[in-house]
Amino acid sequence: MSETMIEAQDLTRTFRSGFRRKRITAVENLNLAIQPGELFGLVGPDGAGKTTTLRMLAGILKPSSGQATVNGHDIVKGAEDIKQELGYMPQQFGLYPDLTVDENMNFVCDVFDVMGEERQTRMEELLDFTGLHDIRTRRGRNLSGGMQKKLGLAAALVHKPKLLLLDEPSTGVDPVARREFWDILTTLHAAGSTVVVSTPYMDEAERCNRVGLMYGGQMMICDSPSGIKRMLPGSVLALRADNLTLAEDVLKQVPDVLDVQPYGDVLNIISNDEAGASAIESRLTAAGVTVDSLRPTPPRMEEAFIYFVRQYASGDAAQAAASPTEVTA
Amino acid sequence: MNQRHVWAMARKEWLHMTRDPMTIFLLAIGPVLMLVLVAYSMATDVENVPTVIVDHDNSAVSTALEASLDDTVVLDVTGHADDQDDAESELERRDAKVIVIIEDGFEDQVTSLAGMNDMLTAGPRLRFIVDGTDPISAETAMEAVVEESERYITAQLQQTVDNEAENLDETTLAMYREQLENPVIIEAENRYNKDLKAVWDLVPALIAVVLVLPGMSISTVIARERSEGTLEALVATPISKHAILLGKTLPYVFVAMINVVLMYIVARLVFGVPFRGNLALYLALSSLYAFATLAVGLLFSILIRSIEAALWASMLFFLFPGMLLSGMFFPVEVFPFIVKLETLELPVVSGVLINRGMFLQGVGVRVLWWNILLLLVIAIEGFEIASRIFKKRIA
Ligand SMILES: Nc1ncnc2c1ncn2[C@@H]1O[C@H](COP(=O)(O)OP(=O)(O)OP(=O)(O)O)[C@@H](O)[C@H]1O
Ligand SMILES: [Mg+2]
Numbered sequence: 001m002s003e004t005m006i007e008a009q010d011l012t013r014t015f016r017s018g019f020r021r022k023r024i025t026a027v028e029n030l031n032l033a034i035q036p037g038e039l040f041g042l043v044g045p046d047g048a049g050k051t052t053t054l055r056m057l058a059g060i061l062k063p064s065s066g067q068a069t070v071n072g073h074d075i076v077k078g079a080e081d082i083k084q085e086l087g088y089m090p091q092q093f094g095l096y097p098d099l100t101v102d103e104n105m106n107f108v109c110d111v112f113d114v115m116g117e118e119r120q121t122r123m124e125e126l127l128d129f130t131g132l133h134d135i136r137t138r139r140g141r142n143l144s145g146g147m148q149k150k151l152g153l154a155a156a157l158v159h160k161p162k163l164l165l166l167d168e169p170s171t172g173v174d175p176v177a178r179r180e181f182w183d184i185l186t187t188l189h190a191a192g193s194t195v196v197v198s199t200p201y202m203d204e205a206e207r208c209n210r211v212g213l214m215y216g217g218q219m220m221i222c223d224s225p226s227g228i229k230r231m232l233p234g235s236v237l238a239l240r241a242d243n244l245t246l247a248e249d250v251l252k253q254v255p256d257v258l259d260v261q262p263y264g265d266v267l268n269i270i271s272n273d274e275a276g277a278s279a280i281e282s283r284l285t286a287a288g289v290t291v292d293s294l295r296p297t298p299p300r301m302e303e304a305f306i307y308f309v310r311q312y313a314s315g316d317a318a319q320a321a322a323s324p325t326e327v328t329a
Numbered sequence: 330m331n332q333r334h335v336w337a338m339a340r341k342e343w344l345h346m347t348r349d350p351m352t353i354f355l356l357a358i359g360p361v362l363m364l365v366l367v368a369y370s371m372a373t374d375v376e377n378v379p380t381v382i383v384d385h386d387n388s389a390v391s392t393a394l395e396a397s398l399d400d401t402v403v404l405d406v407t408g409h410a411d412d413q414d415d416a417e418s419e420l421e422r423r424d425a426k427v428i429v430i431i432e433d434g435f436e437d438q439v440t441s442l443a444g445m446n447d448m449l450t451a452g453p454r455l456r457f458i459v460d461g462t463d464p465i466s467a468e469t470a471m472e473a474v475v476e477e478s479e480r481y482i483t484a485q486l487q488q489t490v491d492n493e494a495e496n497l498d499e500t501t502l503a504m505y506r507e508q509l510e511n512p513v514i515i516e517a518e519n520r521y522n523k524d525l526k527a528v529w530d531l532v533p534a535l536i537a538v539v540l541v542l543p544g545m546s547i548s549t550v551i552a553r554e555r556s557e558g559t560l561e562a563l564v565a566t567p568i569s570k571h572a573i574l575l576g577k578t579l580p581y582v583f584v585a586m587i588n589v590v591l592m593y594i595v596a597r598l599v600f601g602v603p604f605r606g607n608l609a610l611y612l613a614l615s616s617l618y619a620f621a622t623l624a625v626g627l628l629f630s631i632l633i634r635s636i637e638a639a640l641w642a643s644m645l646f647f648l649f650p651g652m653l654l655s656g657m658f659f660p661v662e663v664f665p666f667i668v669k670l671e672t673l674e675l676p677v678v679s680g681v682l683i684n685r686g687m688f689l690q691g692v693g694v695r696v697l698w699w700n701i702l703l704l705l706v707i708a709i710e711g712f713e714i715a716s717r718i719f720k721k722r723i724a
Contacts, residue, residue: 015724055723058565059721059722060564060565060721060722060723061722061723061724062722079721080567080721083566084567088562089562090558090561090562090565092561093558094558094559094561094563095559096345096557096559097557098344098345098348099344099345103341107340107341108566110333110337110340111334111568112567113333113567152562155562
């Protein structure tokens with residue numbers, strides 16, 4: 001089936017909140033097309049509108065304007081049809097804290113009409129898959145944060161949904177569990193499911209087919225991870241030096257340096273090509289910084305993400321968004 | 330509507346209820362405890378009820394009657410008033426609960442045969458007024474004042490007849506003596522509560538009132554899903570909203586019926602309240618009543634977003650009107666606006682009337698049809714509106 005799985009046009013959602021009913025635009029004129037079988041990552045800083053977008057696509061939040069179809073169904077008129085084939089995992093633990101793992105799973109199976117033998121095998125499979133087998137009788141509230149996330153995922157999978165919308169499924173999960181989590185997602189993806197996942201982790205974004213970068217309710221960039229990294233202007237230099245704080249201050253004064261991002265004992269410098277490594281090195285030495293090493297490094301999503309978000313935040317949003325699209329075009 | 334989904338929802342809600350032993354204990358036993366507690370506290374022994382005398386007769390007989398009334402355990406003569414108006418103002422001020430008015434000529438009625446004839450035809454020159462506001466003490470006081478007066482009058486007349494015996498022929502004497510077998514009937518006027526039945530009246534009404542408790546607790550179910558964040562996952566599943574609402578209601582209906590049965594048993598065995606209606610009909614109407622209160626509670630639960638606010642709203646709606654109308658504080662009859670409340674579709678009003686009617690009067694559908702209809706309308710409309718307002722969305 002080549003029909004688009006998710007298609008959004010000018011999707012907008014505003015909220016009125018607070019005492020003075022101030023208007024907040026959580027999602028603004030979002031355009032998006034996701035094909036069946038994609039593993040799509042939704043990234044963006046806190047409050048960018050990721051959750052709001054996923055909720056609208058899940059048919060549980062009405063857009064203020066614009067429209068979208070999921071699996072061919074309109075998200076307002078066809079919301080109930082969407083829910084038949086959708087696995088939705090909210091950002092917050094959405095299962096019942098006073099029910100056990102088994103009771104929660106059984107309820108979800110009931111609701112999705114997964115009955116009889118199919119239910120038995122499916123539950124065994126999912127509990128094995130998520131490692132929850134040994135704690136089937138533990139109550140939701142007594143699970144660790146990571147276990148809760150796994151239970152949430154297992155519950156979203158009982159009916160083998162065509163589409164998975166996962167809102168930060170791996171936040172608060174330990175690195176090993178996070179890796180397992182992504183192995184599960186990759187397996188599902190390989191089996192043909194369409195997965196849309198929001199995440200604050202850039203290494204996870206890296207594992208997606210395509211990534212949408214949201215900022216201030218808008219979809220700023222939507223491309224493959226390598227495409228996004230290519231949009232990063234100039235090149236990335238990794239600096240090791242004795243005084244990184246001083247180095248950072250100095251580099252911020254250099255016009256050709258676009259961004260400086262401390263990263264452990266390394267300073268990642270995004271610079272225009274004209275400002276070569278040697279020019280930067282001499283500036284640093286002049287300022288009294290002893291440079292241990294300064295060499296070009298391949299950009300990662302991390303650098304790209306921080307760079308773009310800073311660009312938007314400093315008000316250059318329009319410009320920053322315009323130039324990379326030219327690059328890809 | 331998918332029946333399996335309804336049961337799935339009901340089972341889940343039942344699990345929530347039973348998970349915490351205290352919750353299910355309070356839900357199942359709470360209403361019965363409340364019934365026993367309130368009914369007992371209102372039905373305490375009545376002693377020394379303040380009584381005021383209006384004595385227009387001013388005779389040895391009237392003084393003796395006063396003394397014998399004062400000698401009873403129940404009554405306590407606290408003063409005299411010049412006339413009925415004075416005495417009634419004491420009643421209004423709650424300084425007295427019983428007024429005994431002895432009219433001029435009372436002595437004559439009990440000390441001469443002519444007077445006795447007059448009493449038997451025109452009634453005794455003696456009147457009582459009882460404050461019926463508090464039905465239990467009023468009933469006891471009324472019984473005491475009537476009984477004691479009748480005993481006293483009968484004794485006096487006995488003596489009068491004995492004194493006159495030698496002046497009478499056999500048949501006339503026999504006739505008088507026979508008259509004395511059936512003592513004079515004195516009617517007491519009940520000022521504020523025409524038809525005192527005290528505990529019998531109170532208990533059936535209380536059953537209806539405490540049955541609003543499940544209605545109050547259901548008013549938090551949606552708010553709880555919302556605040557625990559579970560609503561978001563729930564509304565993203567294919568379960569229909571009717572299945573959600575009905576499934577949430579069923580366990581509460583079940584609990585309410587447990588309450589009804591327990592309270593019925595307590596009413597019959599502990600308080601000795603008669604049940605004169607049809608038991609099967611009573612159970613059917615009780616579940617209808619439960620459905621109606623639950624429908625309203627559910628509506629609150631959808632309309633009001635926080636648990637606390639939902640609880641308060643349902644308390645204002647259910648508990649206070651229910652208590653007022655139960656006859657615990659005021660007798661039902663002093664409320665001319667009860668009819669207006671009925672049209673406000675307060676289910677508890679119909680519940681009280683149905684319970685009273687079925688326990689005490691033994692009436693059925695023919696008499697109660699109006700209240701049954703009201704409850705049906707409330708139940709159906711409540712669910713209808715609830716499912717129209719409830720959206721399978723967040724925010
Ligand atoms: N129900 C609501 N009422 C009022 N404002 C809301 C509501 N939901 C979201 N918002 C606002 O909309 C904006 C976007 O929120 P959203 O939850 O979609 O962000 P997010 O990208 O998911 O953030 P995070 O990474 O922190 O989860 C925020 O400013 C938020 O405060
Ligand atoms: Mg979010």
